[in-house]
Amino acid sequence: MPEGKRPEENGSGISRRDFFKTSTAGAVSTALISKQGMAAPGEVTKFGPDPVKIKLIVNGKGRGLKVEPRVTLLDALRNELDVTGPKKVCDRATCGACTVLMDGKPVYACSILAIEAEGKQIVTAEGLGSPDKMHPIQKAFVENDAQQCGFCTPGFVVACQSFLEENPNPSVKDIEEGLGGNLCRCGTYKGIREAVLETAAKGGIDA
Amino acid sequence: MPEFNWPESDRRWRIGKHRTRVDGPDKSCGAAEFTYDVKLFGMLYARMLPCPHARARVISVDTSAAEAMKGVHAVRVIQGPGTEIKWAADDIVAVAAETEEIAGDAVNAIKVDYEVLEHFVFEEHLDKAPEVNPAQEQTTGEPAQAFSDAKAQSEGYYGCGVVSHACHESHGHVAHWTDEEHLTVFSSTQAVTGLVGQFSEALEIPAANVRIICQNMGGGFGSKFSADRWGIECARLARQTKRPVKLMLERGPELQIAGGRPSTFARVKTAVDADGNLTGWDSKSWGTGGPSGTGSPPLPYVFEVPNRKHQHSSVPANIGPSRAWRAPNHPQACFVTMTALEDMAATIEMDPLDFFLKNISLTGVRAESYAEELKLGAQMMGWKRKWKPRGQNGDGPVKRGLGLSLHTWGGRGHQSNCEVLIHPDGSAEARVASQDLGTGTRTVIATVLAETFGLRVRDVTVRIGDSRFPASGASGGSTTVGGVSSSTRRGAINALEILLQKVAPELGVAPEELEAVRGRIRVKASPNRYLTWKQATGQLGVNPISAAGSNPGPGKLIDSGVAGIQMADVSVDIETGITKINKMVAIQDCGLIIDMLTAKSQVYGALTMGISYALCEERIMDPVTGRLLNDDMEFYKLPGIGDIGDLIVHMMTGPGYDERGVIGLGEPPVISPGAAISNAVANAIGVRVPYLPLTPDRVLEALEKGGAA
Numbered sequence: 001m002p003e004g005k006r007p008e009e010n011g012s013g014i015s016r017r018d019f020f021k022t023s024t025a026g027a028v029s030t031a032l033i034s035k036q037g038m039a040a041p042g043e044v045t046k047f048g049p050d051p052v053k054i055k056l057i058v059n060g061k062g063r064g065l066k067v068e069p070r071v072t073l074l075d076a077l078r079n080e081l082d083v084t085g086p087k088k089v090c091d092r093a094t095c096g097a098c099t100v101l102m103d104g105k106p107v108y109a110c111s112i113l114a115i116e117a118e119g120k121q122i123v124t125a126e127g128l129g130s131p132d133k134m135h136p137i138q139k140a141f142v143e144n145d146a147q148q149c150g151f152c153t154p155g156f157v158v159a160c161q162s163f164l165e166e167n168p169n170p171s172v173k174d175i176e177e178g179l180g181g182n183l184c185r186c187g188t189y190k191g192i193r194e195a196v197l198e199t200a201a202k203g204g205i206d207a
Numbered sequence: 208m209p210e211f212n213w214p215e216s217d218r219r220w221r222i223g224k225h226r227t228r229v230d231g232p233d234k235s236c237g238a239a240e241f242t243y244d245v246k247l248f249g250m251l252y253a254r255m256l257p258c259p260h261a262r263a264r265v266i267s268v269d270t271s272a273a274e275a276m277k278g279v280h281a282v283r284v285i286q287g288p289g290t291e292i293k294w295a296a297d298d299i300v301a302v303a304a305e306t307e308e309i310a311g312d313a314v315n316a317i318k319v320d321y322e323v324l325e326h327f328v329f330e331e332h333l334d335k336a337p338e339v340n341p342a343q344e345q346t347t348g349e350p351a352q353a354f355s356d357a358k359a360q361s362e363g364y365y366g367c368g369v370v371s372h373a374c375h376e377s378h379g380h381v382a383h384w385t386d387e388e389h390l391t392v393f394s395s396t397q398a399v400t401g402l403v404g405q406f407s408e409a410l411e412i413p414a415a416n417v418r419i420i421c422q423n424m425g426g427g428f429g430s431k432f433s434a435d436r437w438g439i440e441c442a443r444l445a446r447q448t449k450r451p452v453k454l455m456l457e458r459g460p461e462l463q464i465a466g467g468r469p470s471t472f473a474r475v476k477t478a479v480d481a482d483g484n485l486t487g488w489d490s491k492s493w494g495t496g497g498p499s500g501t502g503s504p505p506l507p508y509v510f511e512v513p514n515r516k517h518q519h520s521s522v523p524a525n526i527g528p529s530r531a532w533r534a535p536n537h538p539q540a541c542f543v544t545m546t547a548l549e550d551m552a553a554t555i556e557m558d559p560l561d562f563f564l565k566n567i568s569l570t571g572v573r574a575e576s577y578a579e580e581l582k583l584g585a586q587m588m589g590w591k592r593k594w595k596p597r598g599q600n601g602d603g604p605v606k607r608g609l610g611l612s613l614h615t616w617g618g619r620g621h622q623s624n625c626e627v628l629i630h631p632d633g634s635a636e637a638r639v640a641s642q643d644l645g646t647g648t649r650t651v652i653a654t655v656l657a658e659t660f661g662l663r664v665r666d667v668t669v670r671i672g673d674s675r676f677p678a679s680g681a682s683g684g685s686t687t688v689g690g691v692s693s694s695t696r697r698g699a700i701n702a703l704e705i706l707l708q709k710v711a712p713e714l715g716v717a718p719e720e721l722e723a724v725r726g727r728i729r730v731k732a733s734p735n736r737y738l739t740w741k742q743a744t745g746q747l748g749v750n751p752i753s754a755a756g757s758n759p760g761p762g763k764l765i766d767s768g769v770a771g772i773q774m775a776d777v778s779v780d781i782e783t784g785i786t787k788i789n790k791m792v793a794i795q796d797c798g799l800i801i802d803m804l805t806a807k808s809q810v811y812g813a814l815t816m817g818i819s820y821a822l823c824e825e826r827i828m829d830p831v832t833g834r835l836l837n838d839d840m841e842f843y844k845l846p847g848i849g850d851i852g853d854l855i856v857h858m859m860t861g862p863g864y865d866e867r868g869v870i871g872l873g874e875p876p877v878i879s880p881g882a883a884i885s886n887a888v889a890n891a892i893g894v895r896v897p898y899l900p901l902t903p904d905r906v907l908e909a910l911e912k913g914g915a916a
Contacts, residue, residue, distance in 0.1 A: 076306060079252075084244035085237020089375045089423070090458055090840035097375060101310055114756045125237035131871040134232055142231035149645030150241075151375040151425030157235055176849030183840065185375045185426050186645050187760030187815025191808065 047115060054118045058083055059127030066115050073107075074098045077124065085125040085154035089183075096182030099155035100124050102139035106162040106181075124163030125154030128161055136207050137161050140199045152184045160196050164205045170196060209704045211697055211762025213799055214658065216865060220725075222656040223860065225804040228650045229664065230423070230643065239423045243455050245381045251280055251303040252309035253444055253454035255437060256317050257296040257464075258286075261326035261525040261833020265290045265319060270300060274314035278305040278565035279447045280664070281411035284315065285440055291324070293498045294527045295834045298437055303452050326833040330495040331366060332470055333522065339493070340521040347511040348514030353487030357478035359594055360487075361551040365473050365543045367881065368825045369495070369898035372466035372532060373843060375700055376425020380438045380453030382445040389420045394434070395455075395576055397427040398681035400640045403674050410442055417725050419674040420547040421642050429531035430466030432681055457837040465827065468532030470497030471504050471539035473541060475547040481559055485548070485566045488515035492543065495522045496529030504540035509615050510548065510569045522819040526826070531683055533813075534616060534874035538853040538881055542899060545612040545882035550895060553597050559611060559886065560590055564824075570613070576770035577613055580794040580859065584611070587792045587855055588774045596907035598893035604782045607789070608891025611774045614878035618797065618871030619767035620689020621680030626696035627896050629657065629706055629752040631740040635660055636668045637698065638676040647805030651688055652695050654802050659699035660721035662740060677755070685871025692801050692869045693911070695763035698756025704754045710743045723888065766867040768860040773879040774812070775887040776852075781910055784903030788818055788887055791880070796859035810856045810876040819846050823901050883906020 048069035055064050056073075058081060065080045074091075077083040077100070086109050089097040093111040100109045101123040129135035132141070137160045147153040157180075163170070163178045170178065175196050184192070201204065214222065233239040250871060270282045281303045286292065292299070300317050304310035311737075327337050354360060373678050374395075381393040389635055396402055407414040441454035456465055471494040478487030488507045495501055500521030507515060528905070552562035552911045560581065567578050585591060593609055600606040628636040637656050643649045649669045657664045670676060680690050707718040709726055714721065720729050729737035757767065776790040793810050800806045823844040827836045881899050888906065890893045894904050894913025 043600060060897045067452060068306075072310060073479070075384050076243070079246070079307065084240070084246075086240075088243065088377070088455075089377075092458075092839060092841065094840040095375070124221065126236070130237055131232035131238055132668060136776050138232070138235040141235040142227050145231070145804050147228075147231060147234050147645075147813055149426045150423060152238050153234050154237035157237075157393075161328060176847075180849055181849045183375075183843065183845050183847060185373055185816070187429075187812030187819075187851075188808070189815060189846075190854050192848060 047122035054112065054115055054116065056081070056117055056122055057120065058122045059124060069113065069115050071114050072110055073112040073114045073117045074109035077109060083124055083126060087151050087155060089151070093179055095152070097152045097155040099158045099182065101162060106159050125157045128157065135161065136202065136205055137164065137195065137199050140195035144191040144195040144198060146188050146195040148188055150181060156182045156184065156192060161205055162193070164196065164199060168204050169200055184194060209700050211700055211760065211764065212245065213764060218630050220623050221654045221664060223800050223803055225792045226650065226654060226664060226802050228647050230649050230804055231652050237445045240875065241376055241423045241425050242379060242381060242393045242421065243376050243425065245393045247381065247383055247451040250307065250381065250451040250453055251448060251604055252307045252310045253301055253303045253441055253452050254307070254314045255298040255460070256300040256314045256319070257460050258292045258424045259295065260321055260600045261295045261328055262294050262324040263321035264324060265292065265299065265508035266322055267320045268300060269318040272316040273302055275299065276313050276316065278309040279313045280304060280450065283440060283444060285436065292640060294525050295463065296460045297373060298371050298525065301437065301440045301444060301454070303448055317913040324629065328524050328526055328828040328833045329525050330470060330493070330522045333493055333520070334531050336522045338395055342427045342519050342521065344516060344518040345515045350487050350489055350514040350516040353514035354476065355480045355487070358481040359555050360476060360478050361368050361547065361554040362476050363547050363550045363895060364584065364897050365475065367471055367539055367542055367597065369470045369526065370532070370820050370824050371462045371811060371826055371843065372428045372530065373432035373462060373845065374426035374428065374430060377456040377458065377461040378435060378465040379453070380441045381451060381453040381516050382442040383451040384445055384449070384498065388412055392442065395431060397420050397431040397642060397644060399642045399672055399674050400678045401432065401681045402434050406439070406442060407432065408566040409439040409502045411802045415562065420672060421424060422672045424642060426642060427644050428533050429683060430537065432683060442821060444521045448810060448814050456703045462838050462843055465528035466525055466530040466532065467496070469501035469529045469539070470494040471543060473506070473543040474536070475543060477547055477551045479551060479555060479573050483555055483562060483565050485510060485512050485569060486514055490511035490517045490543065491520050492737065494519040495526065496754050496888050498523050498528060500537065501529060504536040506540050506543060506544065508544035509545065509613060510566060511571060512569060526828065533877045536636065537614060537616065537874070541878045542881040542885065543615050545613065546895065549886040551887065555595060557595055560594070562587055563611065573615065573768065573770035575831065575849070576796055577772060577797040580770060580772040584772050584774050584792050584794045584824040587857065588772065588776060588790070593776065597890055600891050605778050605780050606891040607776070608776065608887045608889070609776055610883045610886025610888070610890055611772065612879035612882035612886065613770070613772040614875055615768040616679065616685060616769055616875040616878070618689065618874065620693050620765040620869065620871070622690060622691035623694035623699040623758045624677035624680040625691065625694035626677050627702040627754050629702050630746055631744055631747040631749065631751060635662065635666070636670060637695050638670045639672050639675040639691055639694065641679040641687060642682055643671060643793045644682050644861035646687065646809060647802055648687055648691060650805055651692050651801045655692050655695045656699050659696060659703060659723070660740070661725055661727065668700040669686070685873040685875065686916050688801065688871050689765040689869045690758050693760065694756045696756065696764055697760045697864070698754050701756060702752050702754035705754060705899045706743060709739055713746070714738065760876045766870050769796050769870055769875050771875045771879065773878070777884060777887040777891055778904060779888055779891045781892055784906035786822055786901050787904065788850065788884070790853040790855065793876055794856045794857045794859065795876055796864050797872040799865045800858060800860055801869060806872055807856050808859060811854050813876035814854050814880055815846065815851050816877050818851055818884065820899060821881045821884040825900050
């Protein structure tokens with residue numbers, strides 16, 4: 001707590017992340033994050049509270065932006081860079097609607113600070129394919145109607161891509177365990193299961 | 208005047224086939240723009256301060272610190288001093304700021320003093336409720352006589368708590384005043400046409416000056432018909448700041464104030480004669496849907512027991528007001544009825560499948576459909592092979608059981624208007640101020656248009672989601688597919704009629720001797736005499752054909768009233784109380800199906816949502832503070848991809864079904880899962896777990912009390 005200030009009770013209860021976000025109105029101090037990577041022991045790099053300039057590599061393109069250190073990767077993508085495939089739903093690492101790849105690994109963009117993603121390769125559903133040139137898993141989502149309202153879909157698509165990279169020939173049980181980190185309210189799981197199986201059967205994500 | 212009907216089955220090239228949704232690629236590639244994604248030049252972000260108390264009076268509101276913050280553009284007190292707040296998380300102040308983060312800081316800097324008042328949030332215990340409003344008792348036949356003559360009676364208590372809509376895209380809007388008198392609102396809504404009047408009335412501008420846009424929306428399930436107070440505040444903030452403003456609810460308030468399904472609790476008695484015919488029903492039910500209580504569920508459900516008595520009490524409680532939740536009141540009524548009937552079947556040691564079939568005539572006009580569906584479902588489930596009486600489901604700790612249920616719904620198409628354009632270059636377009644909730648509205652309109660013109664679905668354009676198009680009803684009560692398919696069909700037939708008249712002379716026949724098939728306008732009697740669609744439309748000159756179609760209208764294109772049955776196969780671990788779905792079978796009719804793929808998706812989705820309210824989700828209220836304890840998605844549980852088991856869906860189509868016309872499908876299949884799963888659990892473990900969701904603690908508690916299994 002940089003300034004030793006307790007955030008005001010806001011009525012709806014304060015989540016750990018709200019608490020963190022509020023407290024960082026002061027500043028973010030961390031020994032782990034720096035523009036150069038790992039800081040030397042004992043050395044503390046201080047960011048903020050004012051906006052800092054960072055560069056994100058999103059879907060292969062370098063994008064410069066200025067954000068407060070407390071801004072999440074999700075909010076930076078959506079509000080600053082207009083990359084709106086990743087959606088904001090739970091905003092606390094439960095539902096997976098914000099799933100993106102960071103250096104090839106699936107992460108919940110709502111629970112990573114934008115400054116943590118500096119210099120890392122970020123890939124969203126838009127980066128996997130476009131309506132004219134869909135990625136095999138996106139095509140399989142369409143063909144198996146693995147989507148209804150479509151709000152969880154871009155996150156699910158990214159999670160499936162990453163899952164298939166790790167599990168090129170998954171069983172249903174693998175799918176149930178490996179894709180448990182994404183939630184859908186319309187109830188498209190059956191279609192998603194079939195889309196993943198079909199993509200694997202047709203030669204996988206590189207087909 | 209042309210004839211308005213659906214093509215015969217051998218002349219349906221597009222209708223009824225498995226067609227992928229037309230907006231599927233946009234959605235799976237993250238290219239579909241939702242309200243939450245809209246960003247306009249200079250747009251501000253709004254946040255609201257929620258009330259922390261379930262019931263309180265606002266004493267004072269101090270917004271000075273918030274107003275002084277850099278980046279804050281407007282602070283509006285929504286419910287000021289003197290207002291009585293009747294549920295937690297109700298909105299008190301709205302703030303618009305440069306960024307979401309600053310808006311959050313500003314909200315945190317607002318100080319509100321409340322006088323905290325007594326609250327009531329725990330309606331299951333009726334005797335503790337400060338206010339109970341009993342409705343008139345409804346009696347048919349001679350229930351007292353039926354019970355005294357009964358060969359057997361069964362009694363039970365059943366309840367299901369309040370569940371939230373929990374839309375993935377939270378409720379909200381982006382309001383943009385294009386000038387001082389004209390407002391455009393991007394809304395996450397089920398009612399593009401309907402919101403116009405709500406905004407115009409509240410903001411005192413002509414309805415003609417309001418435009419509502421909703422291209423994609425992330426789930427509604429009945430909770431998004433209103434502009435909502437926060438929508439109006441969003442527009443007021445935009446007017447005040449002269450900047451576009453986006454206000455989307457945060458997850459906590461979304462789960463608390465933006466929709467809930469009323470709870471229902473019931474004590475039920477049933478009676479049968481010596482042959483197992485249902486003769487008597489007696490129920491007392493109660494529930495809440497917020498400060499105004501709730502209406503009565505239709506009890507008994509579907510089965511019109513000849514001698515019956517029902518009384519419902521409405522219990523006001525300090526929780527966010529309920530909203531229509533997919534098939535309002537039916538899931539609760541179905542749960543209470545089908546569980547009570549299954550308990551009766553167990554009492555008289557009868558297979559519930561036989562018991563339901565024996566009494567099927569009590570279901571009225573759809574009795575034959577139910578019987579057919581039950582027999583088909585039994586085959587698909589392997590019911591007769593797998594079903595065992597209660598308490599005979601093995602010696603190990605994991606018990607397997609089967610359960611069933613049935614349901615009904617209306618689903619008549621709503622009022623809808625469609626403008627159909629045929630352009631001289633051959634492109635064709637339908638315009639409807641409807642909305643696609645993910646149900647496939649766009650795909651349905653495209654399919655009907657393509658079918659009528661003999662074109663491919665990809666050759667036609669569908670424009671919806673804009674109130675400047677012809678007015679169409681709200682998407683609620685499974686009314687959209689009937690409404691838009693029939694208005695589009697009529698509009699397309701009218702447009703085609705004009706085109707046929709135009710080209711008939713060239714083909715040397717009367718217009719009625721022509722047909723539009725496979726990209727051609729051809730002579731029915733000699734198909735080799737034709738113009739290609741483009742040759743035909745090329746004769747239009749510079750202006751397109753514009754024709755209108757409406758519902759209601761001439762010809763029988765729609766109907767209402769469906770029957771559906773569902774069966775569940777579950778495994779229950781009696782040591783942990785955990786229930787797993789092995790398999791569910793859903794058999795459903797809905798008249799003529801326009802697109803089989805998205806229709807089936809509705810049923811798969813409904814089964815999944817049903818599994819959710821049967822096993823996972825509920826609002827957990829803290830009786831002390833009156834607040835929702837699980838106001839996030841970590842603890843407001845939805846099922847995951849591993850929780851649904853094997854889902855089998857069969858749609859009743861063909862003679863006897865198709866000729867009824869189109870009937871809505873969104874609601875019916877979500878009605879039965881709770882009852883079917885509860886019945887399967889009772890069958891598995893030998894005792895009734897009286898409450899949904901069937902969480903492990905409740906299963907263990909029921910086992911302890913019941914002592915069976």
